[in-house]
Amino acid sequence: MTSVSVPPPYTGEKPMNYQQVLPQPVYVTQPVYVGAPLGILASHPMQCTCPHCRLQIVTRTESKIGLLTWLLCCGLLFFGLWPCAFIPFCVDECKDTVHYCPNCSAVLGVGKKL
Secondary structure, three states: OOOOOOOOOOOOOOOOOHHHHOOOOOOOOOOOOOOOOOOOOOOOOOEEEOOOOOOEEEOEEEEEOOHHHHHHHHHHHHOOOHHHOOHHHOOHHHOEEEEEOOOOOOEEEEEOOO
């Protein structure tokens, strides 16, 4: 003999939705690390621990135009030395130094000249 499966009788109820069965999502918050800023930031790379990726690194530095650069340019223009007014934009010692982590590229600090 062969066995035949018979579906259950229709009761008129709606089938259960899977979203009704699953539990509500649980949200876990991660603690936020607020690291102490780096100490005196020089114009050369320095060794430190990155507060973002927690690795011991030597910072990658870039020179950015800052307030001192613009003040020197305006001062040269004021004294009539307009041909020399753009020299501060070419000299790295007149610019601010931005320190980056070479691993995660996070900004670790800015060494401002003024």
